[in-house]
Amino acid sequence: VDISPSSDRVTATLPTGESCEVLLYGATLVSWKSEGGQRENLWMSDAAKVDGSKAVRGGIPLVFPVFGPPPSSSHLPQHGFARISRWEFLGKSTSESDSSVQLDFGLMSSNLSPEMRAAWPCEFGVIYSVTLGRRSLETRVVVRNEGAAAWEFMWLWHTYLRVEDIHQTHLTGLSSTPYHDRVASAHLTSEPSPTPLTITSETDRVYHPPDPQSTITVHTPAPRYEITRENLPDVVVWNPWEEKAKGMSDFEPKDGWENMLCVEEGSVREGVRLEGGEAWEGGVTVRLVEEG
Ligand code: BG6
Incomplete structure (x- = not known):
């Protein structure tokens, strides 16, 4: 396994050629x-900015500690x-048995800019792990309350x-999952999506599947993506479609x-509360599986 950390990113390449690249930004x-x-x-x-001047438009940006527009206050x-x-970048570990590689990253309150620290004065530590396999990408996160006072996050x-x-x-x-339609900014839409769910116009929905472990599959003409979640009750499906894309x-x-299709896994309908410690x-x- 080849790991190339540079000043702004870490790249991992398996002996068989599969790779992933993580910007420290x-x-x-x-x-x-x-x-x-x-x-x-x-x-x-x-046109994504990768120089640290703006959130990256593409790849897998991480949303924390609020989702969408924050409260007005x-x-x-x-x-x-x-x-x-x-x-x-905290380091890497490799597994001989399945020839995967894991990269670990950390963000703590002390890493934040003074503006962000003032906007969210909570003591926290986040460890983010990315594991690259031959046909899979596993991402895990641990969020810890390092202070004494409780706080909530998404x-x-x-x-x-x-x-x-x-x-x-x-x-x-x-399908048969109620969702919150953020385009219509309506409340919960109880109408289940047709099976299978197709994307035919601007889409911005927060689904709350009844089974938090259920697999979500994205079928495309190429290998399909099979997505499994752990401890993540919500799934956002977003595509800006033609007009919105023009405006970005x-x-x-x-x-x-x-x-593109954003299929976003998280906990965003309500905050997760963490007591001190x-x-x-x-x-x-995400696993790649051949169709058929
Ligand atoms: C999605 C939201 O997660 O992100 C959308 O549901 C939003 O409402 C989209 O438009 C993109 O957000 P941003 O801040 O990266 O332009």
Whole structure:
């Protein structure tokens, strides 16, 4: 296993060519390649900023400690500070048995900018682990309250999956699940999605599947993505579609929405409360499986 840490990113490559790349800015996964390095599984905007000036438009940005616009009284930015803070690379470990490699990253209150520290004066430590396998990517997080006072947070993996063609993509595992439609900004929509779920217009939904362990599958003409969750009750499905994509300066090419689908796993409908000294853990595994 080849690990190349540089000043701004860490790249891991398996002997068989599969690789992943994590920017220290946001601990953002900016690339995950399978099939001996031939196939990129994450969508990345050509206009994404990777210099630390803005959250990365693509890959897997991390949402913490708030999801979406923060409460009006808060000075936190949209989706929190995890995706715009510089994380530390803590090290790697390899597994001989399944030839996987794990990269660990950390973010603590003391790593935050003074503005963010003032906006969220909670004592915390987050350990983020990325495990690259030949046909899988496993991401895990441990959030710990390092202080005495309790606080609440939200967590989400804002995963931009690359799909061959959004018009030929469908999802299973979310039908008959009530969701909150953020486009209509309506409350809970009890109408279950048709089976299978297709994306045919701007989509921004927070699903709350009754079975928190259920597998969500993204079927595309290429290998399908099988997503399993641990301790993550909510799933956001987002595609900006044509008009919204036009309005985003860091979204390129402008028809890129046809090649991406965000399937975001997290705990975002309500905050998770941690007492002093307590920790919370969550994880997502994405497996590549041949159709048929
Ligand atoms: C999704 C939200 O998670 O992220 C959407 O549900 C939002 O409402 C999208 O538009 C992108 O957010 P941002 O801050 O990266 O432009």
